[in-house]
Amino acid sequence: MSLEDKVKETLDTIRPQLQADGGDLEYVKMEEGKVYVKLTGACGGCPMATMTLKQGVERRLKDAIPEVTEVVQAF
16 A cells, blocks of 8 residues: 555545534645645634644644654645
């Protein structure tokens, strides 16, 4: 399984929690350890989106995949 596949698989485990609040995320790309995702739905305009991204998504990805250095919000 490629690194990109591992990232997508891990993101798929996070998506149901976001969907429960009316939001979602889309994988955009991965470059040099940085994972770019786009927050959509309710998450796209939520003032808590940055916190969700850094404390939720980034932490889960870093725990699961040591090669991930950062999660960046793509627009």
